[in-house]
Structure formats: C-alpha cells, structure tokens
C-alpha cells in the first residue's frame with residue numbers, strides 16, 4: 001500500500017497532517033506535508049475523504065494476501 | 075529539549091474524544107459544566123468511529139411497539155446476545171442503554187447526522203431497518219461516515235475546550251480522589267496538567283496492540299486504531315480503579331478478525347441486500363438475507379426466519395472453517411440498485427469507504443469477483459464488541475468507579491454488555507450527565523501534586539537524553555511476543571507466572587528512548603501495554619480454573635483444571651486493582667438475564 005500526495009494538486013491546507021490519527025503525515029522544514037510514517041497507516045481513509053483538493057490517495061494492492069484477495073467466479 | 079508545562083482547570087475532564095467522550099463532554103456542558111477534552115489524535119477523525127459507522131441499533135418505539143415487540147423483549151434478546159447468561163456481565167447496563175437509545179440516536183440529528191428520513195424506507199419515521207443481525211432484532215443503517223466530524227462541530231459550538239494531540243499519561247491524585255490528569259502534547263512537547271472535579275475515561279478500552287498483528291505484511295494490524303493500547307485501563311489501574319474480566323480479555327490468545335473489512339457481517343450486514351456465501355465450486359452455502367415487509371402481518375415470524383438463516387449460516391461457515399475449506403463472499407446476483415445500496419453502506423463503514431474508493435479506482439465490479447472469507451468463532455470473546463463489553467473498567471450504574479472523582483464511559487466499560495457505537499454514544503451521554511450532577515458535592519481539586527508532575531517530566535527528559543535505550547516499538551514487540559506465546563489458551567499457572575516474570579523483567583530493564591514528541595507519546599503507550607499485559611496475566615493467575623467458553627486451563631502435569639461453578643449463577647466477576655505496589659482482587663456478582671431457550675425471535679420462528 002502507499003500514501004501518495006500529488007503536490008501539483010495539494011493546496012497546503014495541512015488537514016491531513018492535522019487529522020490523521022496515526023501521524024502518518026508530518027511537515028518538512030518548509031512547512032509542507034509529506035508522508036513520514038506510512039507503515040503506521042491503519043487505512044481509515046480519513047485523509048483521502050477530507051482532502052479538499054483531491055490530492056491525496058491511500059492505495060492498496062487489492063490482490064495482496066491476506067488482506068484482500070480475489071478469485072474470479074467460476 | 076525544554077519540555078514546557080501548562081496548567082489548566084475544568085469542572086469535568088474527559089479523556090478520549092471518541093463517540094463516548096464527545097457525548098460525555100456535550101452532556102456535561104449542557105448541565106453548565108466547564109469541560110475539557112483530551113484527545114490524543116484529532117477529534118474530527120479520531121477513534122474507532124473516526125471514518126464512520128454504517129449501522130446502529132436500539133429500542134425504537136415507533137418501529138418496534140406496533141409489532142408487539144416490547145422493550146422488555148429486546149432486553150432479553152440483547153442479554154442473550156451479550157452473553158449475560160454466562161454471569162460475567164450486568165444486564166442493567168443494557169436496560170439503561172435501551173431506555174435511552176432512541177433519544178440518543180435521534181439526538182444525533184441535531185448535529186447533522188442522518189439517522190432516519192430515508193425516503194425509500196417503508197418503516198415508521200423512515201428508518202433504514204436492515205437484517206444486520208450482529209444486533210438483535212435488526213440494525214438501522216445510518217449516514218454515519220461523518221459522525222465524528224458532526225460531533226467535533228457540536229463540541230466547538232457548545233464551548234467545550236478540546237485539546238487535540240494531547241495524550242493522557244497519568245491521572246492526578248490527591249488522597250483517595252482523582253483530581254484530573256497529566257497529558258503530554260505530542261506536537262508541542264509540553265505537559266498539560268489539568269485539574270478537574272470529575273474525570274471521565276473514554277479511550278475505548280480495546281488493546282489489540284497487546285497481541286502480535288494478524289496481518290503483519292499487509293500494513294494493517296487486524297482492526298486497531300492507534301488508540302488500541304488500553305490507555306484508559308492503564309490510567310485507571312494506576313489510580314487504584316478496578317478492571318474486570320481481564321482473565322479472558324485475550325480470548326483465544328489474540329483477536330482474530332482476519333479480513334474484517336470483507337466480513338462486515340457477511341452475508342448480511344453491510345453486504346445486505348445481495349451478499350451471499352459460496353464454496354469453491356460456486357455453490358451457494360449461505361443465501362442472501364432479505365428485509366421483511368413492515369406491513370406484513372407475520373413481520374416477526376418472517377424476520378425470525380431471516381435470523382435463523384443468519385445463525386445457520388454462521389454455523390455452516392464455522393463448520394467449513396474447521397474443515398479448512400475456503401468460502402467466498404459473492405455478490406454476483408446483485409442488481410444495479412442493490413449494488414448501489416451496498417456501496418452506500420460500505421461508504422459509511424470505517425475503512426470500507428477506502429476499500430470502495432480503491433475498487434472504483436481500478437474499475438473492479440464487485441459482482442465479478444469473489445472474496446475469501448475468514449471467520450472467527452461466534453462464542454469467543456474475540457468478537458470485538460462483545461469482548462470490549464466484557465472486559466474493562468468496573469463502574470456502578472452512574473459510571474462511577476471505586477475511586478472518587480473517576481468515571482468511565484463507552485467501550486471502556488467492563489461487564490456492561492456489547493458496546494459498539496450506539497451504547498458508546500448512550501453511555502457517554504449518561505456518564506457526562508452523571509459526572510456533572512455530582513459536581514456540587516465534589517470538592518475543589520486544588521493544586522496538582524508538583525512531585526507527581528515532576529516525576530512525569532523527569533521521565534520525558536530521561537527519554538530524550540537516552541542514547542542507547544530501547545525504542546517504544548521494540549518494547550511493544552516484546553510484549554506482543556510474550557502475549558503471543560504465553561497468552562494463548564490453554565492457560566496454566568506455569569505459563570502465566572513465566573509471562574509475569576518476563577514482563578516484570580522487561581519493565582525493569584527497559585530504558586525507553588525518544589527523539590521527538592511523537593516518540594515520547596509512543597513510549598507512554600509502550601508502558602501502558604506492559605501494565606495491561608501484567609493485569610491480564612495476574613488475573614489469569616488469580617482465577618485458577620478454566621473459564622468457559624473462553625479458555626481451558628491445565629495444571630503443571632497438563633491435566634485439565636475445570637471450572638468450579640457449575641451454573642452461571644455461581645460465577646463471580648473477578649476485579650483486579652493495584653494496591654500498595656501489588657495487586658488486589660475482589661469478586662462481584664453479575665446479573666443474569668437471558669432466556670434459556672434462546673432468542674424470542676428464534677423461538678417464535680420454531681414455534
């Protein structure tokens with residue numbers, strides 16, 4: 001899985017940094033958000049749902065066992 | 075680092091701004107109290123319900139009464155479901171919940187949460203009543219994705235002072251009374267010392283992180299939020315309050331909600347109305363559930379049929395699981411409309427929103443895939459909400475612990491039934507009110523004990539200065555290893571003694587280190603995990619027998635040690651607390667309420 005910030009779209013509101021319950025995001029020296037602790041993400045989705053600029057995606061590989069895996073129906 | 079200290083004062087201090095904490099704060103504020111909420115994350119999206127709940131439940135007079143289903147009937151049915159027949163709970167809490175559930179649920183509407191008024195619904199008040207049978211007799215689908223956003227807005231409007239990113243690390247004590255708490259502000263590197271007449275613990279009580287992660291490689295440890303480290307219980311223990319049912323808090327060694335997201339109550343639940351379960355060849359093993367027409371004169375009988383299908387389904391699934399056969403959630407027969415409904419419900423169910431977004435981003439049609447199911451046993455404490463209802467902090471019916479000035483609410487409570495969203499909301503509200511009502515007779519908290527504050531400050535400074543010490547993560551892993559190996563049933567004196575010795579050793583030898591505020595916060599979490607693990611193993615040692623259906627016990631020769639009580643009535647709830655540097659135990663009588671023959675609904679279905 002990956003937390004991806006599209007800096008082209010990001011408006012620097014810092015909501016993701018403010019709200020993420022796991023402190024996955026942090027601010028760099030210039031005050032810009034970046035993904036610091038991806039491994040702490042519990043996939044709650046809050047950052048993506050609240051990002052006002054549609055700049056943030058939390059992607060997970062839907063085929064990776066054992067979290068999610070699929071089987072085509074017979 | 076120069077850690078700052080800030081002093082604050084309130085009438086009521088709430089620790090944890092989740093569903094229960096927010097409600098407690100709002101209720102106390104409504105009584106005129108000055109309220110502070112300490113939230114270690116950010117109230118807008120914190121806690122188990124941070125990204126939403128899709129269903130709730132409760133006694134809804136407009137829906138239930140016309141069908142002849144009385145509150146008393148529901149009290150019995152919920153008692154059955156919450157294992158009150160076992161003697162480890164107090165059914166009075168469920169009764170209290172049902173008395174207030176309608177008012178509390180519909181009360182959410184004033185904060186902007188849509189609970190009823192769904193125009194497609196044929197039910198009274200247009201509730202979306204669904205056959206989601208992990209609550210009996212049915213659940214209510216709500217538009218709950220932003221429930222925390224709504225509560226956070228209400229807190230602000232009401233004038234509750236919310237301190238986000240402040241983690242409570244110790245309760246202040248003056249004599250026999252709790253007089254507030256010391257918090258650590260992880261993003262400011264400051265101690266926040268709050269004196270209060272009443273303190274309410276509402277940190278959710280779960281401590282999933284005590285056990286090894288189920289899905290390590292998958293970036294997701296089972297079901298836990300960051301908060302799953304038993305903060306409230308550790309704080310309570312430190313202040314001399316009682317924890318109950320801790321001897322079986324581990325259930326089967328750890329919780330086993332593999333694939334929880336997909337489970338989501340399948341085949342009903344969030345997958346209603348089209349979810350069904352199929353085997354390897356695609357044969358339908360458990361069929362879909364349907365909502366019964368409310369105007370049908372045989373409403374309950376038909377609903378009961380559905381309930382039967384659901385329970386039979388669980389049994390079939392368990393049977394398959396015990397044979398090691400794989401089953402799949404199957405939505406291939408869903409209509410467009412049904413699929414749209416399912417996706418709406420998924421969008422309100424916590425992390426399932428993100429799952430839905432990822433599916434859509436890859437254009438995956440849920441009808442064209444089958445999802446492997448991993449189930450846990452129904453009767454086990456591993457069921458999160460049931461488990462949380464059984465183990466936790468012991469309070470009286472006004473949510474007051476045995477320590478003056480200290481209350482608890484929400485999933486934090488022990489021996490109080492299954493505590494998911496609606497009971498959390500309800501108990502939070504009632505606890506806030508109860509605490510506020512006692513303010514007049516509560517003494518002024520006075521000045522905090524400087525020595526206690528200095529001790530906590532010393533810990534923080536020590537951890538910053540430690541260069542070669544242990545990271546919080548490494549300590550957490552050691553706790554998990556101990557619990558993983560020695561906490562799995564069958565329990566025995568030998569295993570529990572070994573665990574206690576290893577944990578005491580870990581506590582003594584650990585020199586926690588940290589480089590920033592975030593890591594300081596984690597060191598306090600690691601400490602709490604050790605305390606929780608110790609409490610669990612001490613309770614196991616105290617209860618020198620099997621506790622069915624939760625665990626077996628063997629003696630040093632490997633022979634089974636059965637339970638002494640032959641009937642639930644003979645059982646006692648075990649409470650553990652700290653006293654004079656050691657542990658002390660007491661036993662409480664549970665209250666039993668359940669129909670021996672099972673659910674009223676099932677009965678009427680067979681009768």
Ligand SMILES: Cc1cc2nc3c(=O)[nH]c(=O)nc-3n(C[C@H](O)[C@H](O)[C@H](O)COP(=O)(O)OP(=O)(O)OC[C@H]3O[C@@H](n4cnc5c(N)ncnc54)[C@H](O)[C@@H]3O)c2cc1C
Nearest residue numbers: 090092093094114120121122128242278424484485494495
């Ligand atoms: C993904 C998911 C989906 C769910 N869906 C449903 C559903 O659809 N229906 C349903 O009925 N139930 C559902 N539940 C269960 C329900 O969300 C919980 O039962 C409920 O949130 C418990 O409320 P609470 O207030 O006791 O705890 P929480 O809401 O978890 O709040 C606890 C709060 O305490 C804070 N905290 C912890 N430690 C500290 C500390 N030391 N200092 C300060 N703050 C602290 C946390 O950050 C958190 O905000 C779901 C749970 C999950 C995880």
Ligand code: SF4
Nearest residue numbers: 010011013014016051
């Ligand atoms: S929430 Fe979105 S726009 Fe705001 S800082 Fe984060 S990524 Fe940027």
Ligand code: SF4
Nearest residue numbers: 020041042044045047
């Ligand atoms: S999904 Fe949740 S835990 Fe993960 S980064 Fe976003 S807000 Fe944080």
